[in-house]
Amino acid sequence: xxxxxxxxxxxxxxxxxxxxxxxxxxxxxxxxxxxxxxxxxxxxxxxxxxxxxxxxxxxxxxxxxxxxxxxxxxxxxxxxxxxxxxxxxxxxxxxxxxxxxxxxxxxxxxxxxxxxxxxxxxxxxxxxxxxxxxxxxxxxxxxxxxxxxxxxxxxxxxxxxxxxxxxxxxxxxxxxxxxxxxxxxxxxxxxxxxxxxxxxxxxxxxxxxxxxxxxxxxxxxxxxxxxxxxxxxxxxxxxxxxxxxxxxxxxxxxxxxxxxxxxxxxxxxxxxxxxxxxxxxxxxxxxxxxxxxxxxxxxxxxxxxxxxxxxxxxxxxxxxxxxxxxxxxxxxxxxxxxxxxxxxxxxxxxxxxxxxxxxxxxxxxxxxxxxxxxxxxxxxxxxxxxxxxxxxxxxxxxxxxxxxxxxxxxxxxxxxxxxxxxxxxxxxxxxxxxxxxxxxxxxxxxxxxxxxxx
Amino acid sequence: xxxxxxxxxxxxxxxxxxxxxxxxxxxxxxxxxxxxxxxxxxxxxxxxxxxxxxxxxxxxxxxxxxxxxxxxxxxxxxxxxxxxxxxxxxxxxxxxxxxxxxxxxxxxxxxxxxxxxxxxxxxxxxxxxxxxxxxxxxxxxxxxxxxxxxxxxxxxxxxxxxxxxxxxxxxxxxxxxxxxxxxxxxxxxxxxxxxxxxxxxxxxxxxxxxxxxxxxxxxxxxxxxxxxxxxxxxxxxxxxxxxxxxxxxxxxxxxxxxxxxxxxxxxxxxxxxxxxxxxxxxxxxxxxxxxxxxxxxxxxxxxxxxxxxxxxxxxxxxxxxxxxxxxxxxxxxxxxxxxxxxxxxxxxxxxxxxxxxxxxxxxxxxxxxxxxxxxxxxxxxxxxxxxxxxxxxxxxxxxxxxxxxxxxxxxxxxxxxxxxxxxxxxxxxxxxxxxxxxxxxxxxxxxxxxxxxx
Numbered sequence: 090x091x092x093x094x095x096x097x098x099x100x101x102x103x104x105x106x107x108x109x110x111x112x113x114x115x116x117x118x119x120x121x122x123x124x125x126x127x128x129x130x131x132x133x134x135x136x137x138x139x140x141x142x143x144x145x146x147x148x149x150x151x152x153x154x155x156x157x158x159x160x161x162x163x164x165x166x167x168x169x170x171x172x173x174x175x176x177x178x179x180x181x182x183x184x185x186x187x188x189x190x191x192x193x194x195x196x197x198x199x200x201x202x203x204x205x206x207x208x209x210x211x212x213x214x215x216x217x218x219x220x221x222x223x224x225x226x227x228x229x230x231x232x233x234x235x236x237x238x239x240x241x242x243x244x245x246x247x248x249x250x251x252x253x254x255x256x257x258x259x260x261x262x263x264x265x266x267x268x269x270x271x272x273x274x275x276x277x278x279x280x281x282x283x284x285x286x287x288x289x290x291x292x293x294x295x296x297x298x299x300x301x302x303x304x305x306x307x308x309x310x311x312x313x314x315x316x317x318x319x320x321x322x323x324x325x326x327x328x329x330x331x332x333x334x335x336x337x338x339x340x341x342x343x344x345x346x347x348x349x350x351x352x353x354x355x356x357x358x359x360x361x362x363x364x365x366x367x368x369x370x371x372x373x374x375x376x377x378x379x380x381x382x383x384x385x386x387x388x389x390x391x392x393x394x395x396x397x398x399x400x401x402x403x404x405x406x407x408x409x410x411x412x413x414x415x416x417x418x419x420x421x422x423x424x425x426x427x428x429x430x431x432x433x434x435x436x437x438x439x440x441x442x443x444x445x446x447x448x449x450x451x452x453x454x455x456x457x458x459x460x461x462x463x464x465x466x467x468x469x470x471x472x473x474x475x476x477x478x479x480x481x482x483x484x485x486x487x488x489x490x491x492x493x494x495x496x497x498x499x500x501x502x503x504x505x506x507x508x509x510x511x512x513x514x515x516x517x518x519x520x521x522x523x524x525x526x527x528x529x530x531x532x533x534x535x536x537x538x539x540x541x542x543x
Numbered sequence: 544x545x546x547x548x549x550x551x552x553x554x555x556x557x558x559x560x561x562x563x564x565x566x567x568x569x570x571x572x573x574x575x576x577x578x579x580x581x582x583x584x585x586x587x588x589x590x591x592x593x594x595x596x597x598x599x600x601x602x603x604x605x606x607x608x609x610x611x612x613x614x615x616x617x618x619x620x621x622x623x624x625x626x627x628x629x630x631x632x633x634x635x636x637x638x639x640x641x642x643x644x645x646x647x648x649x650x651x652x653x654x655x656x657x658x659x660x661x662x663x664x665x666x667x668x669x670x671x672x673x674x675x676x677x678x679x680x681x682x683x684x685x686x687x688x689x690x691x692x693x694x695x696x697x698x699x700x701x702x703x704x705x706x707x708x709x710x711x712x713x714x715x716x717x718x719x720x721x722x723x724x725x726x727x728x729x730x731x732x733x734x735x736x737x738x739x740x741x742x743x744x745x746x747x748x749x750x751x752x753x754x755x756x757x758x759x760x761x762x763x764x765x766x767x768x769x770x771x772x773x774x775x776x777x778x779x780x781x782x783x784x785x786x787x788x789x790x791x792x793x794x795x796x797x798x799x800x801x802x803x804x805x806x807x808x809x810x811x812x813x814x815x816x817x818x819x820x821x822x823x824x825x826x827x828x829x830x831x832x833x834x835x836x837x838x839x840x841x842x843x844x845x846x847x848x849x850x851x852x853x854x855x856x857x858x859x860x861x862x863x864x865x866x867x868x869x870x871x872x873x874x875x876x877x878x879x880x881x882x883x884x885x886x887x888x889x890x891x892x893x894x895x896x897x898x899x900x901x902x903x904x905x906x907x908x909x910x911x912x913x914x915x916x917x918x919x920x921x922x923x924x925x926x927x928x929x930x931x932x933x934x935x936x937x938x939x940x941x942x943x944x945x946x947x948x949x950x951x952x953x954x955x956x957x958x959x960x961x962x963x964x965x966x967x968x969x970x971x972x973x974x975x976x977x978x979x980x981x982x983x984x985x986x987x988x989x990x991x992x993x994x995x996x997x
Contacts, residue, residue, distance in 0.1 A: 134607075
């Protein structure tokens with residue numbers, strides 16, 4: 090008999106992990122809803138025609154593909170076989186697993202365009218799958234929590250995203266975090282000003298690594314990619330933004346990039362966004378402008394967001410931005426939107442490292458009833474009904490086992506209270522309530538028990 | 544440009560459906576937890592070695608298989624190609640999608656056997672995938688909600704399942720339902736008594752269809768399967784249980800099946816289970832013994848459950864039973880357990896047909912703020928902060944659009960309240976609150992607004 094195993098890069102979540110994960114998911118969901126985002130869900134499988142070509146060549150290779158049902162090989166020829174796996178794939182697999190939540194959302198918007206009221210604010214919390222090489226903190230199946238608003242280019246939406254990020258992290262009790270914000274147009278302007286217009290993509294790939302490899306290596310990489318010494322010298326001001334003061338950063342940027350209309354537009358957008366944020370009148374807003382923030386650029390055309398948890402080894406826990414052409418690939422051009430994505434696994438690791446999960450997030454059953462014999466059980470069952478009716482998670486040990494065994498069960502399940510029912514309790518109706526944390530034991534009536542645990 | 548489509552048998556869930564589905568899922572989850580079941584989740588993909596051979600030949604064919612990453616075809620030969628799809632599959636696919644929650648649970652128990660405290664009560668709410676021919680009400684991806692307790696054969700667990708079913712349906716406000724219960728040992732006893740011992744499987748396949756095709760066709764089928772006229776004549780008492788009175792049914796069964804020790808044990812188990820149920824002291828318990836209930840038998844060895852919603856076209860919405868050998872296939876024999884599975888899609892259809900979803904289940908944003916101009920928006924944003932701080936789902940229309948457009952947006956999103964802010968409101972600080980259902984409009988202060996919507 091072979092021992093069962095898990096496919097590499099996948100995980101089981103046991104009760105304790107699950108309760109903590111549910112705490113995170115519930116908190117994010119409630120915050121999304123409070124901000125007027127509406128839930129949707131899309132299928133785990135999409136047609137490969139929907140998925141391929143949307144994530145670059147590397148992404149296409151990381152798609153999990155599903156073998157067609159039935160006699161999939163019937164149409165395969167020896168010639169196909171000789172032409173290799175890549176050529177065979179479309180003949181035997183027409184579906185793939187969701188790679189992110191953005192492309193399925195775009196497909197959903199296009200398919201439902203006539204029924205959706207714009208601006209459309211949706212959130213989506215579902216697993217995605219990537220055939221990545223598994224490594225620490227990187228899994229082949231993981232949850233994404235995305236919120237996007239499409240059909241408007243109002244910068245108020247950027248402000249809402251900034252505030253919602255704050256709300257999510259505060260509700261999770263993560264206090265020490267920074268929301269970094271940048272704008273694609275500023276990156277484009279930098280490329281213009283240093284003499285490589287249109288090359289903000291190449292530029293961004295390098296400066297995205299600033300945190301990890303440092304300034305000198307970033308410059309080496311740019312040299313390697315053909316940037317001249319003159320160009321690189323002009324980039325110098327980019328490394329001098331070391332103030333968290335937004336107004337000062339905006340001023341510095343205006344001076345440095347004054348010759349680029351694109352940059353000035355990006356700066357104005359950032360400025361307006363931050364003014365909106367201020368109008369909400371909330372204290373303790375942690376926004377910093379970071380002109381080096383690029384997040385691989387991908388499809389971002391305006392704002393770019395990233396959230397960092399401070400004081401922990403894990404860096405980025407959330408990111409997003411504005412895009413101008415979400416649905417273009419599906420024949421519906423010009424739809425602008427802005428969104429944010431929260432990574433549940435990374436948030437979990439941050440909260441675990443900082444010991445932030447509230448006790449209630451680990452809490453399962455609140456009270457175990459321990460009847461010593463059949464008569465005691467007849468007292469236990471109606472009591473169980475009462476406890477549950479009062480919304481108290483309660484259970485009875487199902488077998489008539491030794492008391493020690495039942496107490497061990499309570500301890501192993503971290504059940505904080507145990508009600509012991511022996512012959513004395515059956516006769517008097519007074520119960521023995523034991524606090525499993527302190528070891529204290531009190532005599533209580535059923536009524537007192539309900540009051541105490543409610 | 545090709546129009547995007549969904550893979551057949553799969554569905555998108557839009558905001559309204561999602562909110563209703565979340566209401567069902569939350570209700571089931573809370574009830575499971577109140578009964579002391581703990582959450583786990585397993586990966587969507589399992590090794591095919593874990594899945595195959597567990598669901599019969601038909602099941603194996605309905606597994607969705609995932610194409611190996613990389614150059615999967617490298618090892619394929621022309622000989623492989625000639626030998627057909629079935630032979631090729633194991634060479635190019637080593638993972639498959641979860642087909643149900645039971646096999647992954649069994650795998651989880653075996654892999655974590657040293658860390659689990661028995662009895663282990665777990666619940667699991669996740670999608671499963673089956674490459675079934677799609678048809679009305681049957682999808683290729685659908686949610687299952689399972690609760691099982693393993694590691695004890697106490698019949699108190701059967702009673703708990705019966706009560707939990709009641710609790711789930713009551714919390715969903717489905718009042719008119721029947722929990723049917725039977726026992727595999729009674730079916731085995733019937734087979735004995737009518738002279739075909741050990742053939743309760745064949746017998747059950749036929750009588751499972753009683754509701755759909757009627758008695759005469761069931762008997763025809765049994766004749767077709769080689770049951771003699773004598774045997775069939777002895778089956779007659781099975782069709783005479785038309786009372787909901789459990790005691791009477793148990794008595795009738797005892798008389799009919801008195802020569803089968805197995806049957807008598809099954810009857811005693813049913814009896815004890817129902818006595819436990821009674822001890823909980825709850826009113827309005829809808830349990831009926833149905834000696835024809837088999838649910839395809841599958842791996843059930845003791846109790847068999849089925850829940851029917853009454854007065855609707857959809858029949859069974861939930862089912863389960865006791866099994867003696869959950870983990871035997873993974874090298875851990877003799878683990879007994881009992882479980883129940885709720886079908887979210889069917890419960891959704893029942894609630895939709897009976898119009899049972901509470902208004903709150905469809906409720907998204909509670910109030911939309913409609914500022915007429917920039918000054919009004921400066922008043923709107925801090926108000927928005929206050930509303931959200933009071934846990935009220937609130938949004939502001941992001942663009943400065945025509946009032947009618949903003950009101951249309953509120954109507955389309957079923958937002959029940961709108962706060963209008965024009966120049967008068969900016970000057971006086973008194974807001975106009977419009978009830979979008981009744982059309983009434985009132986002047987309120989920000990404080991009154993918060994009170995009214997809380």
